[in-house]
Amino acid sequence: GDSVTQMEGPVTLSEEAFLTINCTYTATGYPSLFWYVQYPGEGLQLLLKATKADDKGSNKGFEATYRKETTSFHLEKGSVQVSDSAVYFCALSDPFNTDKLIFGTGTRLQVFP
């Protein structure tokens, strides 16, 4: 079945460092891809999304490009801040039931000053 694989965390960085969180997926058809962020004690919020191959989603300095050839959607940010500390989830929409989301296991990011 469809699935999402994320790099295990925690990812620990100093402020202003470059961030990459890897995400690869397996899907039949052409799903939409998402990154959600969960700040401590809160629910998930959509960070960015891409709906077709070669699309780039971006928000709050974060970017991810939908790479069909490598089935990847890696999250990047050029300069992280302490306030970016959170858990990041990669997800895809079920190609045959686009209401449903399939999540990766999440990657915890810790940014220190």
Next chain:
Amino acid sequence: NAGVTQTPKFQVLKTGQSMTLQCAQDMNHEYMSWYRQDPGMGLRLIHYSVGAGITDQGEVPNGYNVSRSTTEDFPLRLLSAAPSQTSVYFCASSLRGTSGDRTQYFGPGTRLLVL
């Protein structure tokens, strides 16, 4: 505009007890769903609904029951709580259709401990 609300925020149950987790949204979203979040396993879909009167099972439905009598509310019932149901539960909602913002909006979660 409250978005997606969940109650309670935290609950402790004894094995065998039943309870209902409440979820409500005020965005007139057709699609609502329940997930559980466990360490190392991400979010797993329990049940979902595409509109009032329509529900379906997700990935891990056993031990849970849902109903959707109104567009706004989507309660999750634990019939006989078990320690394996200790988890954080999230409700989410979104619009349906092929256009417009179909982003899923999540509630703040309910942390459940079953002893």
